[in-house]
Amino acid sequence: MTSRLPLLAALFLSLMSLPSLAQQNPAPPIYPSPGNPADAQSQQNVAAQENSQMPVFRVKVYARSARAVNYRNRGGSTTVDMRGTSLMPAITGHAKIDGKAGRLAIDVDLDHIERPAKFGGQFLTYVLWAVTPEGRAANLGEVLPGDNAKSRMNVTTDLQAFGLIVTAEPYFAVTHPSSEVVAENIIRPETKGFEESIDAKFDVLEGGQYIIDVPPDQLPSAQAQPDVPLDLLEARDAVMIAKAAGAEQYASASIAKAEDMLQRAEDYYQRKQGRTPIGTAARGATQMAEDARVLTLRKKEQEREEAARRATAEAQAKAEADARAAQQREQDAQARSDEDAKRRAEAEQARAEAERRQAEAQAQQEQAMAQAEAAREAAEDAERQKQAAQLQSQQAESDKQAAQLQSQEAEREKQAAIQQKEELRARLLAQLNQVLQTRDTARGLIVSMPDVLFDFNKYTLKPEARERLAKISGIVEAYPDLKLEVEGHTDAIGSDDYNQTLSEKRAETVRAYLTSSGVVPDHVTAIGLGKANPVADNSTAQGRKLNRRVEMIVSGEVIGTQVNGPSIQLEPGPANQ
Numbered sequence: 001m002t003s004r005l006p007l008l009a010a011l012f013l014s015l016m017s018l019p020s021l022a023q024q025n026p027a028p029p030i031y032p033s034p035g036n037p038a039d040a041q042s043q044q045n046v047a048a049q050e051n052s053q054m055p056v057f058r059v060k061v062y063a064r065s066a067r068a069v070n071y072r073n074r075g076g077s078t079t080v081d082m083r084g085t086s087l088m089p090a091i092t093g094h095a096k097i098d099g100k101a102g103r104l105a106i107d108v109d110l111d112h113i114e115r116p117a118k119f120g121g122q123f124l125t126y127v128l129w130a131v132t133p134e135g136r137a138a139n140l141g142e143v144l145p146g147d148n149a150k151s152r153m154n155v156t157t158d159l160q161a162f163g164l165i166v167t168a169e170p171y172f173a174v175t176h177p178s179s180e181v182v183a184e185n186i187i188r189p190e191t192k193g194f195e196e197s198i199d200a201k202f203d204v205l206e207g208g209q210y211i212i213d214v215p216p217d218q219l220p221s222a223q224a225q226p227d228v229p230l231d232l233l234e235a236r237d238a239v240m241i242a243k244a245a246g247a248e249q250y251a252s253a254s255i256a257k258a259e260d261m262l263q264r265a266e267d268y269y270q271r272k273q274g275r276t277p278i279g280t281a282a283r284g285a286t287q288m289a290e291d292a293r294v295l296t297l298r299k300k301e302q303e304r305e306e307a308a309r310r311a312t313a314e315a316q317a318k319a320e321a322d323a324r325a326a327q328q329r330e331q332d333a334q335a336r337s338d339e340d341a342k343r344r345a346e347a348e349q350a351r352a353e354a355e356r357r358q359a360e361a362q363a364q365q366e367q368a369m370a371q372a373e374a375a376r377e378a379a380e381d382a383e384r385q386k387q388a389a390q391l392q393s394q395q396a397e398s399d400k401q402a403a404q405l406q407s408q409e410a411e412r413e414k415q416a417a418i419q420q421k422e423e424l425r426a427r428l429l430a431q432l433n434q435v436l437q438t439r440d441t442a443r444g445l446i447v448s449m450p451d452v453l454f455d456f457n458k459y460t461l462k463p464e465a466r467e468r469l470a471k472i473s474g475i476v477e478a479y480p481d482l483k484l485e486v487e488g489h490t491d492a493i494g495s496d497d498y499n500q501t502l503s504e505k506r507a508e509t510v511r512a513y514l515t516s517s518g519v520v521p522d523h524v525t526a527i528g529l530g531k532a533n534p535v536a537d538n539s540t541a542q543g544r545k546l547n548r549r550v551e552m553i554v555s556g557e558v559i560g561t562q563v564n565g566p567s568i569q570l571e572p573g574p575a576n577q
Contacts, residue, residue, distance in 0.1 A: 067187050068133050068163035071097055071104055081186040082110055082164065087119070088182040095164055095185060103156045106130075106140065108164070110152070110183065113145040116168040119180045122216040123168040124234050128153065129177050130162035138162075142172035144230075170219075170241065171234035172283070173290040214244040232269055235262050235282035238289035247292040250299040254292035261285035322463070326470065333474025340478045347420070358409065369398065421560035428479065428559060435471040444483075444555030447472065449510065451548030459505035461513060469510065472552070473517035481558040484519065486511045487551045488528040489535075491544035496530060504528025506550050 069080070077098045084091030093110035108128060116123040126143035140155045143166055168180035216222065220236035239255070239262050247255040265281035268274075376391050429445055432438040438447045453465035461469070476482055488503030488510075504527070511526035536543035 067185070068131060068161055069097075069187065070161035071099055079188060080164070081188060082108065082166075082183050083186050084112070084183050085181050087180060088112075088114060090114075091166075091183045093183070100156075103158055104160075106155050106157065106164075108143075108151075108153050108155075110143065110145075110150065110166070112149050113143070113151055113166075113182070114149065115145065116180075119168045120216050121222040122170045122219055122237065123178075123180065124221055124230060124237065125169055125172055126151075126166050126182065127169045127172060127174060127177070128155065129165050129167065130157050130159050131165060131177075132159060132162050137177050139172075139174065171238045171286050171290070173234075173238065173287045175290060175294055214240060229269070229275060229278055229282070231275075231279040231282040231286075232265055235265055235285040235289070238286040238293075242289040242293040242296065245293050245296050246300065247289075247296045250296040251292040254288055254295060258285045258288035258292055261288060326467065329467075329471065330474065333471065333477075337474065337478040365402070418560065421558070424479075425559035428475070428482075428554070431475045432472065432554070435468050435475070444553045445559070447552040447554060449550040449552070451545060454506060454550075457502070459502060459509045461509060466513060469513050470517050473514050473519050476514070476554070477518050479556070479558060480520070482523065482554055482556040484514065484524045485553040485555075486514075486524065486526040487533075487553065488526075488530075489533055489547060489549050489551065490531050491547040492531045492534070492538040493544060500528055500530040502528075503530045510550050510552070 069078075071078070077096055079094055079096050082091065082093035082095055090112040091110060092112060093108065095109075096107040098105040098107075113126070116126055126145070128140040128143050130138045130140055132138075138157060138159060140157060141153055143151050143153060145151045164185040165177065165181050166183040167177040168182060169178055220240060221233040224233055224236070239258050242251075242255055242258065261281050262285035265278050265285060268278045268281060373391070376387050379387050425440070425445070429438055429440055432445060432447050436447050436449060438445055440446075449465065449468075453462050453468070454460065455462065476484065486507045488505070488507035490499040490503050492499075494502075507526040507528050511524050514524055515521045531538070531547070534543070534547045535549075536546040538544050538547060
């Protein structure tokens, strides 16, 4: 009995969430909705009997509320009414429940019960169920309507608290109810007990349809002769349903026994051995086929769980490998940063050496000029005026040459500084372009993050986005004087407030990730511009895709204002294709 709990709970969960049944059968629920006079009267009847110590529970059945009674052990007899649902509203009847030692005896009488085939060719019979307040259902037996549309059955159950329902089924041995509920019990005013609300929780394991793997018109019962006994029809359908579910693969021994019993029943039928031997063999085949089907479903579920466990293990292994790869990338970025720092130190040392040599040359030049002046002063007095004029001319020329030398040196230093900035800016542009598409503008180097690196309509970063931003932060850390301004942009779909908020959050998410990756927080700002600055036509899907972006403007004196004048656009690397 306990092995059926997940299967039975699964069906009741599906029954409780079947709006389509209520739409196809719009008849009002059997029980009144809370708040109307009928419901108030029912509550008064319950309150008047609270002292009987027989609690009444409530079990939800799709659009209705079938109630379950907790019957006392050896508590005598009581009666509940049986009434048809919107699927078969003409059904009437009652059920008498007798409390015995260790069991409850149930006598059920039903009138106006039609043939089950009205619900589809797969439905051959009816089954009476006892349903506990927790949603567990027990098959109490087959309900066979007679020629006069009446049915009576006497059964027992070891359950204490339950409600009664009748469902249309493909065969009598089903292990959980179908959604075709045709009748349910109604608590009479004189029924002893009081109501309590029960919140049942269900674990879904199996769907609620027995014929999910085979169309109804392909069942053997749909093509059988009119005189074939019902037991044999049920056995034929049960074997086919089990095989369609995969029993030949997962429960070969059980389905082989079922087929053997079915073959024996078919042989009895061909030799006209009578209903008793035919029914005995056929019902045995039905029971074995249902056991094979349930075993098949269990094994399939075990396979699914095992596959899920394997997938989880593989995902964990991949995550660990990705983490190791990210760590290696971080180490590589640090190594590149150290190499850049070394090159900058060497360049600074070379510049200092050049300045020192220039100072020495200038000192030597000044010393030579002083010696020449002393020689001119020692010349003959007769030649002093002439030499003085010559010296003045030479001094003027020397000053002019010195000024030209100084100007040329200053120009070379200026050009060297500009060239150094241009080379640094070009190198930085190339590095950034290997990670994300980057263009050079008057504002600085603009790194563009497309919308696909965010979750749809969200500002959370995808793993690929975090990986690329980690590379960006590693590059930027190599240039401490750089400034970054993060700008969020959206397309024109949605309200201004929504787009503004989304752009701000995306920009701030990028800024937070960069600073968490090592970029100096004071060097990074974030701003959301909403849909104010589109780069493409918002009337097309491609244009809107281009407008949904986050841009990082990289600037700073260390890379100058611009490379080679106008903006430079490098071809995107493999990461930006």
